[in-house]
Amino acid sequence: MAHRKTKSRTAKSSGPARDERWLRFYRQMLTIRLFEEEVNRLYQSGKMPGLAHLYSGQEAVAVGVCEALRRDDYITSTHRGHGHCLAKGASLERMFAELLGKAPGYCSGKGGSMHIADAETGNLGANAIVGGSAGIATGAALSAKMTGSGRVAVCFFGEGALGQGLLYECMNMASLWKLPVVYVCENNLYNEYTRFQETTAGEIAARPAAFAVPCEAVDGQDVIAVHRTSQRLVERARAGEGPAFMLCNTYRFYGHHVGDVDRGYYRSREEEQRWREGRDPIKLLAARLLGSRLADGRLLDQIEDEVRRQIAGGVDFAFAAPYPDPSEVERHVYA
Amino acid sequence: MSATATRESAPRELTFAQAVREALAEEMRRDPRVFIIGEDVAEAGTPFKVLSGLAAEFGTGRVIDSPISEAGITGIAVGAAMTGMRPVVDIMFGDFLTLAMDQIVNQAAKIHYMSGGKLKVPMVVRTTLGATRRSAAQHSQSLHAWVSHIPGLKVALPATPYDAKGLLKSAIRDDNPVVFFEDKMMYQLKGPVPEGEYTIPFGVADVKRLGTDISIVATSSMVQVALAAAERLAPMGIEAEVVDVRTTVPLDKDTLIASVKKTGRALVLDEGYRRYGVTAEIASLLVDEAFYHLDAPVKRLGAMDVPVPFSPVLEDRTVPTPEIVVETAKNLCGRS
Numbered sequence: 001m002a003h004r005k006t007k008s009r010t011a012k013s014s015g016p017a018r019d020e021r022w023l024r025f026y027r028q029m030l031t032i033r034l035f036e037e038e039v040n041r042l043y044q045s046g047k048m049p050g051l052a053h054l055y056s057g058q059e060a061v062a063v064g065v066c067e068a069l070r071r072d073d074y075i076t077s078t079h080r081g082h083g084h085c086l087a088k089g090a091s092l093e094r095m096f097a098e099l100l101g102k103a104p105g106y107c108s109g110k111g112g113s114m115h116i117a118d119a120e121t122g123n124l125g126a127n128a129i130v131g132g133s134a135g136i137a138t139g140a141a142l143s144a145k146m147t148g149s150g151r152v153a154v155c156f157f158g159e160g161a162l163g164q165g166l167l168y169e170c171m172n173m174a175s176l177w178k179l180p181v182v183y184v185c186e187n188n189l190y191n192e193y194t195r196f197q198e199t200t201a202g203e204i205a206a207r208p209a210a211f212a213v214p215c216e217a218v219d220g221q222d223v224i225a226v227h228r229t230s231q232r233l234v235e236r237a238r239a240g241e242g243p244a245f246m247l248c249n250t251y252r253f254y255g256h257h258v259g260d261v262d263r264g265y266y267r268s269r270e271e272e273q274r275w276r277e278g279r280d281p282i283k284l285l286a287a288r289l290l291g292s293r294l295a296d297g298r299l300l301d302q303i304e305d306e307v308r309r310q311i312a313g314g315v316d317f318a319f320a321a322p323y324p325d326p327s328e329v330e331r332h333v334y335a
Numbered sequence: 336m337s338a339t340a341t342r343e344s345a346p347r348e349l350t351f352a353q354a355v356r357e358a359l360a361e362e363m364r365r366d367p368r369v370f371i372i373g374e375d376v377a378e379a380g381t382p383f384k385v386l387s388g389l390a391a392e393f394g395t396g397r398v399i400d401s402p403i404s405e406a407g408i409t410g411i412a413v414g415a416a417m418t419g420m421r422p423v424v425d426i427m428f429g430d431f432l433t434l435a436m437d438q439i440v441n442q443a444a445k446i447h448y449m450s451g452g453k454l455k456v457p458m459v460v461r462t463t464l465g466a467t468r469r470s471a472a473q474h475s476q477s478l479h480a481w482v483s484h485i486p487g488l489k490v491a492l493p494a495t496p497y498d499a500k501g502l503l504k505s506a507i508r509d510d511n512p513v514v515f516f517e518d519k520m521m522y523q524l525k526g527p528v529p530e531g532e533y534t535i536p537f538g539v540a541d542v543k544r545l546g547t548d549i550s551i552v553a554t555s556s557m558v559q560v561a562l563a564a565a566e567r568l569a570p571m572g573i574e575a576e577v578v579d580v581r582t583t584v585p586l587d588k589d590t591l592i593a594s595v596k597k598t599g600r601a602l603v604l605d606e607g608y609r610r611y612g613v614t615a616e617i618a619s620l621l622v623d624e625a626f627y628h629l630d631a632p633v634k635r636l637g638a639m640d641v642p643v644p645f646s647p648v649l650e651d652r653t654v655p656t657p658e659i660v661v662e663t664a665k666n667l668c669g670r671s
């Protein structure tokens with residue numbers, strides 16, 4: 001059985017005890033990490049078609065943010081979307097099935113790694129157009145406001161999307177109309193093979209500020225910090241106080257995509273090692289849990305075993321699943 | 336009909352990617368006004384590695400890494416072109432043309448006309464087309480019909496390394512905005528490219544294979560599909576003539592019509608969506624101009640009118656294959 005979010009939860013103190021939540025964060029981050037390690041293996045062994053952009057290293061952002069959301073809140077994601085989808089409650093079975101192009105996948109095999117959407121968990125879709133979901137997230141926030149649903153939309157994007165004009169058009173409207181949307185910028189330092197400093201002028205935070213959208217910067221490797229900040233910004237949006245911008249400083253451990261292995265020309269091994277060893281969000285949380293005696297090594301091992309079993313189950317499910325019927329190719333073009 | 340005489344001069348083989356790179360390098364050496372701008376074009380040489388080495392030779396002042404700003408870089412290129420430069424914009428995937436479409440359609444394509452011929456926009460937008468890489472619907476489209484629709488733009492669709500080099504050099508020297516499509520699946524395709532300098536003029540189709548029974552008029556990677564189909568048709572006693580359109584704008588009507596008048600049958604093949612597409616335009620032309628020479632209706636094959644699906648079992652159905660071309664050609668020739 002895949003791990004699922006069972007209950008919708010508000011971010012209020014009525015939730016489970018703090019230590020239980022932190023263990024949950026741990027489990028969620030580990031699920032994303034191990035999911036992706038499996039994806040990498042599948043790709044390397046030629047069992048997965050297409051490409052995959054791994055999220056490893058950035059797990060604290062997806063988990064910290066999505067844990068501050070209700071199940072019926074909306075998210076939009078990116079080409080690097082596995083983490084967001086899982087954190088929002090997607091099942092491992094259907095994720096793997098989609099990645100293998102199988103019929104029970106989230107998109108019936110039509111979307112693949114870069115386009116996973118799940119209406120049931122409020123996931124309006126990963127998006128392979130950089131910045132492409134700024135309109136969708138902002139529109140979801142508009143509809144939440146118009147219908148009084150109390151929902152909030154979170155727009156995840158990489159810092160590369162700061163180059164796209166659509167984002168600024170949308171932020172302007174979101175601010176004017178006080179829409180309940182949180183723009184979550186994950187700055188992992190690189191747009192594909194280029195350092196973000198070479199593509200991004202000035203202060204990132206000054207950009208939302210120009211639209212009177214409040215911006216908070218947060219250590220994207222610290223899931224608790226991400227969580228606390230997003231809780232505040234999400235509740236603020238839910239209360240009708242308008243959009244916010246969260247800048248998460250983070251790092252991707254792998255290349256731009258699974259095939260990007262020779263990356264010495266744009267970043268150093270030492271830099272990668274530094275982040276992997278000193279700034280791994282999962283290790284950081286584990287140390288915190290152990291240090292404050294909220295968990296012992298045995299419990300963390302037990303969680304890891306469970307997660308590994310779930311991952312294996314998800315992969316088995318996906319391999320056993322059928323491919324879509326060829327006639328599917330013409331279905332779903334129109335609703 | 337190739338427009339150059341140097342084709343036989345040297346048996347050197349290059350990949351399609353190398354041919355594109357060589358064309359750019361030669362033009363940049365020849366003309367200091369030529370520069371390249373795009374995402375990850377410099378050190379990375381693009382994700383397809385087509386531009387590898389150019390930044391080393393020409394510097395990052397002429398091979399310019401841009402932010403992920405398709406509208407912006409295209410707009411900037413329009414302005415630079417209007418004021419004396421000759422920019423080559425790299426739009427990584429043809430799907431991202433949509434983001435630059437205002438600048439291409441409403442600015443670049445209109446300026447010369449609107450200014451009464453006073454201003455010109457000598458720029459090239461290099462981009463890709465083609466499915467079957469399991470890249471799904473936002474990275475697989477062949478959108479050349481879109482830009483072919485717009486007066487003021489020229490559109491090239493090379494099918495071989497030789498054509499890629501010669502056409503790109505002409506594109507760079509052209510005083511108009513040109514959209515230049517490279518099929519992602521063809522980058523490793525090898526073919527003869529002579530050492531010496533040559534260009535291929537726009538508006539000259541190329542007969543890639545002579546035949547007597549049916550004309551297969553094709554574009555880009557579909558030329559390769561047509562050639563493969565022709566090889567299979569030959570043992571069945573059907574000699575297919577394969578005509579490579581090379582540029583959809585301007586379109587070499589004469590070569591196409593002459594071929595169909597000779598064979599009496601036509602199959603038009605293109606990887607864009609079938610409806611309202613390039614094949615419709617060409618089929619209509621052939622019916623208009625060669626009606627009394629036709630022994631059968633003109634047939635067209637294109638990509639299915641669906642977003643390109645991810646799953647291999649589905650994706651492979653969306654694009655014309657040699658098998659389908661063979662079947663269709665046989666039917667047209669009255670065999671089954």
Ligand SMILES: Cc1ncc(C[n+]2csc(CCOP(=O)(O)OP(=O)(O)O)c2C)c(N)n1
Pocket residue numbers: 079080128129130131157158159160161188190191192256374403405427431434
């Ligand atoms: C509009 C558009 N242009 C270019 C691309 C190609 N591309 C895919 S990912 C990427 C880099 C994205 O960088 P960033 O937004 O920082 O996200 P990250 O990959 O770092 O998570 C680029 C240029 C694209 N998918 N969409």
